[in-house]
Amino acid sequence: MSHALAGVDLQVAQGQIFGIIGRSGAGKSTLIRMLNLLERPTQGRVLVHGEDITRFSDAQLRAYRQRVGMVFQHFNLLRSRTVLDNVRFPLRLAGLGKDAQTQRAQEVLALVGLSEHAAKYPRQLSGGQQQRVGIARALANRPELLLCDEATSALDPETTQSILRLLLDINQRLGLTIVLITHGMDVIRSVCDRVAVIDAGRIVEQGEVLDVFLHPQHAVTQSLLSESGMDAEGWREMAQGVGGRLYRLSFRGDATVQPMMSRVSRELGVDLSILQGSVGSIKGTPYGQLVVSAQGGSEGLGQLAAALAAHGIECEVLRP
Protein backbone atom coordinates (compact mmCIF):
# COMPACT_ATOMS: atom_id res chain seq x y z
CA MET A 1 0.00 0.00 0.00
CA SER A 2 1.30 3.40 -0.87
CA HIS A 3 0.93 6.37 1.45
CA ALA A 4 0.13 9.94 0.49
CA LEU A 5 2.69 11.00 3.07
CA ALA A 6 5.41 9.10 4.87
CA GLY A 7 8.12 9.90 7.36
CA VAL A 8 7.15 13.55 7.59
CA ASP A 9 8.79 15.29 10.52
CA LEU A 10 8.14 18.99 10.75
CA GLN A 11 8.30 21.55 13.48
CA VAL A 12 6.73 24.97 13.22
CA ALA A 13 7.74 27.61 15.73
CA GLN A 14 5.23 30.06 17.13
CA GLY A 15 4.97 33.31 15.21
CA GLN A 16 6.64 31.94 12.11
CA ILE A 17 5.43 31.88 8.56
CA PHE A 18 6.19 28.37 7.48
CA GLY A 19 5.94 27.49 3.81
CA ILE A 20 5.49 24.05 2.33
CA ILE A 21 6.24 23.87 -1.36
CA GLY A 22 5.85 21.06 -3.80
CA ARG A 23 4.36 20.12 -7.13
CA SER A 24 0.73 19.10 -7.41
CA GLY A 25 0.26 15.61 -6.10
CA ALA A 26 3.31 15.83 -3.86
CA GLY A 27 1.11 15.61 -0.77
CA LYS A 28 1.26 19.19 0.47
CA SER A 29 -2.52 19.54 0.58
CA THR A 30 -2.80 16.36 2.64
CA LEU A 31 -0.06 17.62 4.92
CA ILE A 32 -1.66 20.98 5.71
CA ARG A 33 -5.04 19.27 6.26
CA MET A 34 -3.46 17.18 8.98
CA LEU A 35 -2.89 20.30 11.00
CA ASN A 36 -6.64 20.60 11.60
CA LEU A 37 -7.38 16.94 10.96
CA LEU A 38 -9.46 17.45 7.84
CA GLU A 39 -7.25 14.50 6.94
CA ARG A 40 -6.34 12.04 9.65
CA PRO A 41 -2.90 10.43 9.63
CA THR A 42 -2.99 6.63 9.79
CA GLN A 43 0.15 6.76 11.90
CA GLY A 44 2.02 9.36 13.85
CA ARG A 45 1.13 12.37 15.91
CA VAL A 46 0.25 16.00 15.36
CA LEU A 47 1.32 18.00 18.37
CA VAL A 48 0.06 21.52 19.00
CA HIS A 49 1.43 23.12 22.14
CA GLY A 50 2.50 19.62 23.14
CA GLU A 51 -0.99 18.16 22.82
CA ASP A 52 -1.64 15.37 20.34
CA ILE A 53 -4.69 16.56 18.39
CA THR A 54 -5.23 13.11 16.87
CA ARG A 55 -6.37 11.99 20.32
CA PHE A 56 -8.96 14.74 20.70
CA SER A 57 -12.63 13.82 21.10
CA ASP A 58 -15.07 15.17 18.51
CA ALA A 59 -16.03 18.06 20.76
CA GLN A 60 -12.39 18.88 21.55
CA LEU A 61 -11.54 18.74 17.87
CA ARG A 62 -14.35 21.13 16.95
CA ALA A 63 -13.23 23.52 19.69
CA TYR A 64 -9.63 23.25 18.42
CA ARG A 65 -10.73 23.92 14.83
CA GLN A 66 -12.51 27.08 15.98
CA ARG A 67 -9.12 28.32 17.16
CA VAL A 68 -7.37 27.52 13.89
CA GLY A 69 -8.16 29.62 10.83
CA MET A 70 -8.08 28.19 7.35
CA VAL A 71 -7.95 29.99 4.01
CA PHE A 72 -8.75 28.10 0.82
CA GLN A 73 -7.63 28.32 -2.79
CA HIS A 74 -11.21 28.82 -4.02
CA PHE A 75 -12.25 30.89 -0.99
CA ASN A 76 -15.15 28.55 -0.10
CA LEU A 77 -17.42 31.39 0.95
CA LEU A 78 -21.15 30.98 1.42
CA ARG A 79 -22.66 32.55 -1.67
CA SER A 80 -26.08 32.87 -0.07
CA ARG A 81 -24.76 35.09 2.71
CA THR A 82 -23.42 38.61 2.74
CA VAL A 83 -19.77 39.37 3.41
CA LEU A 84 -20.63 40.34 6.98
CA ASP A 85 -22.60 37.14 7.56
CA ASN A 86 -19.79 35.05 6.10
CA VAL A 87 -17.40 36.52 8.63
CA ARG A 88 -19.96 36.15 11.42
CA PHE A 89 -20.39 32.47 10.62
CA PRO A 90 -17.45 31.10 12.67
CA LEU A 91 -18.35 33.47 15.52
CA ARG A 92 -21.85 32.05 15.56
CA LEU A 93 -20.38 28.54 15.68
CA ALA A 94 -18.29 29.65 18.64
CA GLY A 95 -21.48 30.70 20.43
CA LEU A 96 -21.00 34.47 20.49
CA GLY A 97 -24.02 36.74 20.94
CA LYS A 98 -25.41 38.51 17.89
CA ASP A 99 -24.07 41.96 18.72
CA ALA A 100 -20.65 40.60 19.62
CA GLN A 101 -20.60 38.68 16.32
CA THR A 102 -21.36 41.80 14.31
CA GLN A 103 -18.84 43.90 16.21
CA ARG A 104 -16.01 41.40 15.83
CA ALA A 105 -16.88 40.76 12.17
CA GLN A 106 -16.68 44.49 11.46
CA GLU A 107 -13.30 44.65 13.21
CA VAL A 108 -11.75 41.94 11.06
CA LEU A 109 -13.35 43.32 7.90
CA ALA A 110 -11.68 46.63 8.71
CA LEU A 111 -8.40 44.76 9.22
CA VAL A 112 -8.54 43.32 5.70
CA GLY A 113 -9.80 46.61 4.26
CA LEU A 114 -13.29 45.55 3.25
CA SER A 115 -15.50 47.53 5.63
CA GLU A 116 -17.46 49.20 2.85
CA HIS A 117 -18.30 45.87 1.22
CA ALA A 118 -19.88 44.28 4.30
CA ALA A 119 -23.40 44.23 2.88
CA LYS A 120 -22.43 42.77 -0.50
CA TYR A 121 -22.62 39.16 -1.60
CA PRO A 122 -19.42 37.28 -2.46
CA ARG A 123 -20.21 37.12 -6.18
CA GLN A 124 -20.24 40.92 -6.32
CA LEU A 125 -16.56 40.99 -5.29
CA SER A 126 -13.35 40.36 -7.20
CA GLY A 127 -11.26 37.26 -6.50
CA GLY A 128 -8.81 39.20 -4.37
CA GLN A 129 -11.62 40.75 -2.35
CA GLN A 130 -13.25 37.35 -1.88
CA GLN A 131 -9.97 35.98 -0.56
CA ARG A 132 -9.81 38.91 1.87
CA VAL A 133 -13.25 37.87 3.10
CA GLY A 134 -11.86 34.35 3.47
CA ILE A 135 -8.98 35.70 5.51
CA ALA A 136 -11.28 37.86 7.65
CA ARG A 137 -13.44 34.81 8.31
CA ALA A 138 -10.38 32.78 9.27
CA LEU A 139 -9.24 35.50 11.67
CA ALA A 140 -12.62 36.13 13.27
CA ASN A 141 -12.13 33.77 16.20
CA ARG A 142 -8.65 35.19 16.99
CA PRO A 143 -6.77 32.03 15.99
CA GLU A 144 -3.17 31.40 16.96
CA LEU A 145 -2.59 29.41 13.81
CA LEU A 146 -3.63 30.23 10.26
CA LEU A 147 -3.53 27.57 7.55
CA CYS A 148 -3.37 28.78 3.95
CA ASP A 149 -4.17 26.15 1.37
CA GLU A 150 -2.88 27.59 -1.92
CA ALA A 151 -4.47 30.85 -0.86
CA THR A 152 -3.09 32.80 -3.80
CA SER A 153 -3.05 30.15 -6.52
CA ALA A 154 -6.34 31.29 -8.05
CA LEU A 155 -5.33 34.95 -8.12
CA ASP A 156 -3.43 37.07 -10.63
CA PRO A 157 0.16 38.11 -9.77
CA GLU A 158 -0.72 41.61 -8.60
CA THR A 159 -3.56 40.42 -6.35
CA THR A 160 -1.29 37.64 -5.10
CA GLN A 161 1.22 40.23 -3.92
CA SER A 162 -1.45 42.24 -2.11
CA ILE A 163 -2.79 39.13 -0.37
CA LEU A 164 0.74 38.12 0.61
CA ARG A 165 1.38 41.59 2.02
CA LEU A 166 -1.80 41.23 4.04
CA LEU A 167 -0.67 37.86 5.42
CA LEU A 168 2.72 39.28 6.33
CA ASP A 169 1.07 42.26 8.01
CA ILE A 170 -1.24 39.99 10.02
CA ASN A 171 1.68 37.81 11.01
CA GLN A 172 3.62 40.79 12.29
CA ARG A 173 0.75 42.68 13.89
CA LEU A 174 -1.05 39.78 15.55
CA GLY A 175 1.93 37.48 16.10
CA LEU A 176 -0.03 34.81 14.29
CA THR A 177 1.68 31.59 13.21
CA ILE A 178 1.00 30.89 9.54
CA VAL A 179 1.49 27.62 7.68
CA LEU A 180 0.99 27.92 3.97
CA ILE A 181 1.31 25.58 1.05
CA THR A 182 2.07 26.69 -2.46
CA HIS A 183 3.64 25.56 -5.69
CA GLY A 184 5.26 28.92 -6.29
CA MET A 185 8.71 29.86 -5.03
CA ASP A 186 7.74 33.53 -5.29
CA VAL A 187 5.20 33.05 -2.50
CA ILE A 188 7.86 31.43 -0.32
CA ARG A 189 10.35 34.19 -1.07
CA SER A 190 7.87 36.98 -0.34
CA VAL A 191 6.63 35.95 3.07
CA CYS A 192 8.10 32.78 4.55
CA ASP A 193 10.67 32.41 7.31
CA ARG A 194 11.17 28.71 6.87
CA VAL A 195 10.39 26.39 4.03
CA ALA A 196 9.95 22.66 3.59
CA VAL A 197 10.11 21.10 0.16
CA ILE A 198 7.88 18.10 -0.31
CA ASP A 199 8.10 15.55 -3.06
CA ALA A 200 6.23 12.27 -3.49
CA GLY A 201 4.96 12.42 0.09
CA ARG A 202 8.33 13.07 1.69
CA ILE A 203 10.03 16.18 2.98
CA VAL A 204 13.18 16.33 0.88
CA GLU A 205 14.60 19.56 2.23
CA GLN A 206 13.81 22.14 4.85
CA GLY A 207 15.43 25.14 6.43
CA GLU A 208 15.57 28.91 6.56
CA VAL A 209 14.26 30.32 3.30
CA LEU A 210 17.51 32.20 2.60
CA ASP A 211 19.63 29.08 3.08
CA VAL A 212 17.41 26.99 0.85
CA PHE A 213 17.40 29.68 -1.83
CA LEU A 214 21.16 30.16 -1.80
CA HIS A 215 22.12 26.52 -1.36
CA PRO A 216 19.36 24.26 -2.63
CA GLN A 217 20.39 20.64 -2.02
CA HIS A 218 17.66 18.57 -3.60
CA ALA A 219 16.93 18.31 -7.32
CA VAL A 220 13.27 19.19 -6.78
CA THR A 221 14.19 22.37 -4.93
CA GLN A 222 16.62 23.31 -7.67
CA SER A 223 14.06 22.82 -10.39
CA LEU A 224 11.40 24.74 -8.47
CA LEU A 225 13.89 27.57 -8.09
CA SER A 226 14.85 27.58 -11.73
CA GLU A 227 11.17 27.76 -12.71
CA SER A 228 10.84 30.94 -10.73
CA GLY A 229 13.75 32.49 -12.61
CA MET A 230 16.47 31.42 -10.22
CA ASP A 231 18.25 28.86 -12.31
CA ALA A 232 21.23 27.82 -10.24
CA GLU A 233 22.74 25.83 -13.09
CA GLY A 234 22.29 28.29 -15.94
CA TRP A 235 25.96 29.33 -15.86
CA ARG A 236 27.15 26.01 -17.26
CA GLU A 237 26.23 26.93 -20.82
CA MET A 238 27.93 30.32 -20.63
CA ALA A 239 31.01 28.89 -18.95
CA GLN A 240 32.06 26.93 -22.00
CA GLY A 241 33.08 30.03 -23.91
CA VAL A 242 34.76 31.74 -20.99
CA GLY A 243 38.23 31.21 -19.62
CA GLY A 244 39.55 31.59 -16.06
CA ARG A 245 38.38 30.20 -12.78
CA LEU A 246 34.71 30.00 -11.95
CA TYR A 247 33.26 30.83 -8.56
CA ARG A 248 29.80 30.95 -7.11
CA LEU A 249 29.49 33.84 -4.68
CA SER A 250 26.66 33.97 -2.18
CA PHE A 251 26.00 36.89 0.08
CA ARG A 252 23.25 38.24 2.25
CA GLY A 253 22.48 41.21 4.41
CA ASP A 254 24.86 44.18 4.34
CA ALA A 255 27.33 42.42 2.09
CA THR A 256 24.80 42.70 -0.70
CA VAL A 257 24.81 46.44 -0.91
CA GLN A 258 28.56 47.08 -0.57
CA PRO A 259 30.75 47.49 -3.65
CA MET A 260 32.73 44.31 -2.93
CA MET A 261 33.22 43.18 -6.45
CA SER A 262 34.99 46.25 -7.71
CA ARG A 263 36.99 46.61 -4.52
CA VAL A 264 38.28 43.04 -4.57
CA SER A 265 38.96 43.29 -8.27
CA ARG A 266 41.05 46.44 -7.76
CA GLU A 267 42.96 45.22 -4.73
CA LEU A 268 43.92 41.83 -6.13
CA GLY A 269 44.32 42.80 -9.76
CA VAL A 270 41.75 40.25 -10.85
CA ASP A 271 39.19 40.73 -13.61
CA LEU A 272 35.75 39.49 -12.75
CA SER A 273 32.92 38.93 -15.16
CA ILE A 274 29.45 37.86 -14.19
CA LEU A 275 28.05 34.80 -15.95
CA GLN A 276 24.86 34.55 -14.02
CA GLY A 277 23.31 36.13 -11.02
CA SER A 278 20.34 37.14 -9.03
CA VAL A 279 20.06 39.83 -6.45
CA GLY A 280 16.95 40.51 -4.49
CA SER A 281 15.47 40.38 -1.09
CA ILE A 282 13.77 37.65 0.86
CA LYS A 283 11.35 38.97 3.41
CA GLY A 284 13.35 42.18 3.83
CA THR A 285 16.81 40.61 3.87
CA PRO A 286 18.82 41.44 0.77
CA TYR A 287 20.66 38.52 -0.77
CA GLY A 288 22.56 37.78 -3.90
CA GLN A 289 24.16 34.94 -5.73
CA LEU A 290 26.54 35.38 -8.62
CA VAL A 291 28.53 33.04 -10.79
CA VAL A 292 31.67 34.83 -11.90
CA SER A 293 34.74 33.99 -13.91
CA ALA A 294 37.98 35.37 -12.56
CA GLN A 295 41.11 35.99 -14.62
CA GLY A 296 44.39 37.47 -13.47
CA GLY A 297 47.69 36.76 -11.76
CA SER A 298 47.97 33.54 -9.78
CA GLU A 299 48.77 35.46 -6.63
CA GLY A 300 45.62 37.53 -6.86
CA LEU A 301 43.51 34.51 -7.70
CA GLY A 302 44.94 32.64 -4.76
CA GLN A 303 43.82 35.32 -2.36
CA LEU A 304 40.40 35.84 -3.92
CA ALA A 305 38.42 33.37 -1.82
CA ALA A 306 39.91 34.59 1.44
CA ALA A 307 39.38 38.26 0.51
CA LEU A 308 35.72 37.65 -0.30
CA ALA A 309 35.17 35.58 2.82
CA ALA A 310 36.59 38.42 4.89
CA HIS A 311 33.73 40.57 3.57
CA GLY A 312 31.12 37.98 4.41
CA ILE A 313 30.80 36.53 0.94
CA GLU A 314 30.72 32.75 0.64
CA CYS A 315 32.84 31.56 -2.22
CA GLU A 316 32.42 28.19 -3.85
CA VAL A 317 34.84 27.08 -6.55
CA LEU A 318 32.97 25.75 -9.56
CA ARG A 319 35.98 25.37 -11.88
CA PRO A 320 39.52 25.75 -10.64
Place this chain on the structure above:
Amino acid sequence: MMFANVDWPLILEATIDTLLMTGFSLLFTVVIGLPLGVLLFLTSKGQMMQNGPVYQVLSFVVNVLRSVPFLILLIVMIPLTRVLAGTSLGVQGAIPPLVVSAAPFFARLVENVLRELDPGVSEACRAMGANSRQTVLLALVPEATTGIVAAIIVTAIALVGYSAMSGVIGGGGLGDLALRFGYQRYQTDVMVVTVVILVVLVQLLQVFGDRLVAKLTRK
Protein backbone atom coordinates in the same frame (compact mmCIF):
# COMPACT_ATOMS: atom_id res chain seq x y z
CA MET B 1 -73.78 24.54 -28.90
CA MET B 2 -70.37 25.00 -27.41
CA PHE B 3 -69.81 24.14 -23.74
CA ALA B 4 -73.44 23.16 -23.25
CA ASN B 5 -72.48 20.45 -20.79
CA VAL B 6 -70.14 22.58 -18.76
CA ASP B 7 -71.36 23.15 -15.23
CA TRP B 8 -69.21 26.12 -14.31
CA PRO B 9 -69.78 26.07 -10.53
CA LEU B 10 -68.78 22.40 -10.61
CA ILE B 11 -65.66 23.30 -12.60
CA LEU B 12 -64.77 25.96 -10.04
CA GLU B 13 -65.26 23.48 -7.20
CA ALA B 14 -63.10 20.90 -8.98
CA THR B 15 -60.38 23.48 -9.63
CA ILE B 16 -60.34 24.38 -5.95
CA ASP B 17 -60.15 20.67 -5.07
CA THR B 18 -57.21 20.22 -7.41
CA LEU B 19 -55.45 23.20 -5.84
CA LEU B 20 -56.12 21.83 -2.34
CA MET B 21 -54.85 18.38 -3.25
CA THR B 22 -51.74 19.77 -4.88
CA GLY B 23 -51.11 22.27 -2.10
CA PHE B 24 -51.47 19.91 0.83
CA SER B 25 -49.61 17.08 -0.89
CA LEU B 26 -46.82 19.49 -1.74
CA LEU B 27 -46.62 20.63 1.85
CA PHE B 28 -46.32 17.08 3.21
CA THR B 29 -44.03 16.08 0.37
CA VAL B 30 -41.57 18.84 1.28
CA VAL B 31 -41.86 18.15 5.01
CA ILE B 32 -41.03 14.47 4.46
CA GLY B 33 -38.91 14.66 1.32
CA LEU B 34 -36.52 17.42 2.35
CA PRO B 35 -35.12 15.64 5.42
CA LEU B 36 -35.14 12.38 3.49
CA GLY B 37 -33.15 14.00 0.68
CA VAL B 38 -30.70 15.53 3.16
CA LEU B 39 -30.30 12.14 4.84
CA LEU B 40 -29.72 10.43 1.49
CA PHE B 41 -27.03 12.98 0.73
CA LEU B 42 -25.37 12.84 4.15
CA THR B 43 -25.20 9.03 4.30
CA SER B 44 -23.90 8.67 0.75
CA LYS B 45 -20.29 7.86 0.01
CA GLY B 46 -17.73 10.47 1.01
CA GLN B 47 -20.18 12.63 2.95
CA MET B 48 -20.28 13.68 6.58
CA MET B 49 -22.41 10.81 7.89
CA GLN B 50 -21.30 8.23 5.34
CA ASN B 51 -23.14 5.00 6.14
CA GLY B 52 -23.40 2.34 3.46
CA PRO B 53 -26.20 0.19 4.91
CA VAL B 54 -28.44 3.15 5.81
CA TYR B 55 -27.94 4.71 2.40
CA GLN B 56 -28.63 1.41 0.63
CA VAL B 57 -31.88 0.85 2.51
CA LEU B 58 -33.13 4.43 2.02
CA SER B 59 -32.14 4.40 -1.59
CA PHE B 60 -33.88 1.07 -2.15
CA VAL B 61 -37.14 2.24 -0.56
CA VAL B 62 -37.05 5.43 -2.61
CA ASN B 63 -36.46 3.49 -5.80
CA VAL B 64 -39.26 1.02 -5.08
CA LEU B 65 -41.77 3.78 -4.39
CA ARG B 66 -40.68 5.64 -7.49
CA SER B 67 -41.00 2.58 -9.70
CA VAL B 68 -44.59 1.72 -8.74
CA PRO B 69 -46.88 3.36 -11.31
CA PHE B 70 -49.00 5.98 -9.57
CA LEU B 71 -52.28 4.40 -10.62
CA ILE B 72 -51.25 1.11 -9.01
CA LEU B 73 -50.00 2.90 -5.90
CA LEU B 74 -53.37 4.62 -5.56
CA ILE B 75 -55.14 1.28 -5.44
CA VAL B 76 -52.58 -0.62 -3.39
CA MET B 77 -52.57 2.11 -0.79
CA ILE B 78 -56.35 2.25 -0.21
CA PRO B 79 -56.28 0.45 3.18
CA LEU B 80 -53.39 2.59 4.40
CA THR B 81 -55.02 5.74 3.06
CA ARG B 82 -58.17 4.94 5.08
CA VAL B 83 -56.04 4.75 8.24
CA LEU B 84 -54.11 7.93 7.49
CA ALA B 85 -56.85 10.15 6.05
CA GLY B 86 -59.98 8.53 7.42
CA THR B 87 -61.25 7.93 3.89
CA SER B 88 -59.89 6.84 0.56
CA LEU B 89 -62.17 9.19 -1.34
CA GLY B 90 -62.19 12.85 -2.23
CA VAL B 91 -59.47 15.40 -1.64
CA GLN B 92 -58.48 13.88 1.68
CA GLY B 93 -58.19 10.39 0.25
CA ALA B 94 -55.96 11.55 -2.57
CA ILE B 95 -53.34 13.20 -0.42
CA PRO B 96 -51.59 10.16 1.16
CA PRO B 97 -50.88 8.37 -2.14
CA LEU B 98 -49.78 11.67 -3.70
CA VAL B 99 -47.32 12.25 -0.87
CA VAL B 100 -46.03 8.67 -0.90
CA SER B 101 -45.42 8.98 -4.58
CA ALA B 102 -43.95 12.50 -4.65
CA ALA B 103 -41.82 12.52 -1.48
CA PRO B 104 -39.25 9.98 -2.75
CA PHE B 105 -39.11 11.82 -6.06
CA PHE B 106 -38.55 15.12 -4.29
CA ALA B 107 -35.98 13.54 -1.95
CA ARG B 108 -33.92 12.42 -4.95
CA LEU B 109 -34.07 15.92 -6.40
CA VAL B 110 -32.88 17.36 -3.08
CA GLU B 111 -30.08 14.80 -2.87
CA ASN B 112 -28.90 15.82 -6.33
CA VAL B 113 -29.09 19.54 -5.56
CA LEU B 114 -26.90 19.01 -2.48
CA ARG B 115 -24.49 16.85 -4.44
CA GLU B 116 -24.06 19.65 -6.97
CA LEU B 117 -22.92 22.08 -4.27
CA ASP B 118 -19.27 23.00 -4.11
CA PRO B 119 -17.69 20.49 -1.69
CA GLY B 120 -15.55 23.39 -0.50
CA VAL B 121 -18.51 24.69 1.49
CA SER B 122 -18.74 21.67 3.77
CA GLU B 123 -14.96 21.52 3.97
CA ALA B 124 -14.86 25.13 5.14
CA CYS B 125 -17.56 24.36 7.72
CA ARG B 126 -15.59 21.40 9.06
CA ALA B 127 -12.46 23.51 9.22
CA MET B 128 -14.36 26.13 11.22
CA GLY B 129 -15.43 23.53 13.75
CA ALA B 130 -19.07 23.15 12.69
CA ASN B 131 -20.82 19.89 13.54
CA SER B 132 -22.94 18.05 10.98
CA ARG B 133 -26.19 19.65 12.09
CA GLN B 134 -24.75 23.16 11.87
CA THR B 135 -23.17 22.41 8.51
CA VAL B 136 -26.48 21.19 7.08
CA LEU B 137 -28.78 23.81 8.58
CA LEU B 138 -26.57 26.88 8.48
CA ALA B 139 -24.61 26.28 5.30
CA LEU B 140 -25.72 23.48 2.97
CA VAL B 141 -29.47 24.04 2.94
CA PRO B 142 -29.18 27.86 2.63
CA GLU B 143 -26.63 27.42 -0.15
CA ALA B 144 -28.96 24.98 -1.91
CA THR B 145 -32.06 27.17 -1.55
CA THR B 146 -32.29 28.08 -5.21
CA GLY B 147 -31.97 24.47 -6.30
CA ILE B 148 -34.44 23.29 -3.68
CA VAL B 149 -37.01 25.90 -4.76
CA ALA B 150 -36.62 24.74 -8.35
CA ALA B 151 -37.12 21.14 -7.16
CA ILE B 152 -40.29 22.17 -5.30
CA ILE B 153 -41.71 23.71 -8.47
CA VAL B 154 -40.92 20.58 -10.51
CA THR B 155 -42.59 18.47 -7.82
CA ALA B 156 -45.64 20.77 -7.64
CA ILE B 157 -46.17 20.42 -11.36
CA ALA B 158 -45.83 16.65 -11.16
CA LEU B 159 -48.40 16.71 -8.34
CA VAL B 160 -50.92 18.63 -10.45
CA GLY B 161 -50.68 15.84 -13.02
CA TYR B 162 -50.84 13.02 -10.47
CA SER B 163 -53.76 14.61 -8.64
CA ALA B 164 -55.77 14.42 -11.86
CA MET B 165 -55.13 10.65 -11.95
CA SER B 166 -56.60 10.19 -8.51
CA GLY B 167 -60.00 10.82 -10.16
CA VAL B 168 -59.89 7.14 -11.15
CA ILE B 169 -60.54 6.02 -7.57
CA GLY B 170 -62.90 8.88 -6.74
CA GLY B 171 -60.28 11.40 -5.78
CA GLY B 172 -62.15 14.54 -6.77
CA GLY B 173 -60.73 17.55 -8.58
CA LEU B 174 -60.37 18.31 -12.27
CA GLY B 175 -59.19 14.81 -13.17
CA ASP B 176 -62.29 13.33 -11.57
CA LEU B 177 -64.46 15.69 -13.60
CA ALA B 178 -62.66 14.97 -16.85
CA LEU B 179 -63.01 11.24 -16.25
CA ARG B 180 -66.65 11.18 -15.20
CA PHE B 181 -68.06 13.75 -17.64
CA GLY B 182 -65.52 14.01 -20.41
CA TYR B 183 -64.65 10.32 -20.74
CA GLN B 184 -67.55 8.29 -19.39
CA ARG B 185 -70.33 10.59 -20.71
CA TYR B 186 -68.55 11.67 -23.90
CA GLN B 187 -68.82 15.34 -22.96
CA THR B 188 -65.81 16.53 -24.90
CA ASP B 189 -66.35 20.16 -23.93
CA VAL B 190 -65.91 19.32 -20.24
CA MET B 191 -62.73 17.45 -21.12
CA VAL B 192 -61.41 20.43 -23.04
CA VAL B 193 -62.19 22.89 -20.25
CA THR B 194 -60.50 20.77 -17.58
CA VAL B 195 -57.43 20.24 -19.73
CA VAL B 196 -57.16 23.96 -20.44
CA ILE B 197 -57.41 24.75 -16.73
CA LEU B 198 -54.70 22.17 -15.94
CA VAL B 199 -52.43 23.65 -18.61
CA VAL B 200 -52.98 27.15 -17.23
CA LEU B 201 -52.25 25.94 -13.67
CA VAL B 202 -48.99 24.33 -14.73
CA GLN B 203 -47.97 27.40 -16.71
CA LEU B 204 -48.67 29.68 -13.77
CA LEU B 205 -46.64 27.47 -11.45
CA GLN B 206 -43.72 27.40 -13.86
CA VAL B 207 -43.69 31.15 -14.49
CA PHE B 208 -44.00 31.89 -10.78
CA GLY B 209 -41.26 29.35 -10.01
CA ASP B 210 -38.89 30.71 -12.64
CA ARG B 211 -39.31 34.24 -11.29
CA LEU B 212 -38.67 33.10 -7.75
CA VAL B 213 -35.54 31.20 -8.78
CA ALA B 214 -34.29 34.20 -10.77
CA LYS B 215 -34.84 36.45 -7.78
CA LEU B 216 -32.94 34.09 -5.48
CA THR B 217 -30.11 33.70 -7.98
CA ARG B 218 -29.59 37.42 -8.33
CA LYS B 219 -28.20 38.01 -4.88
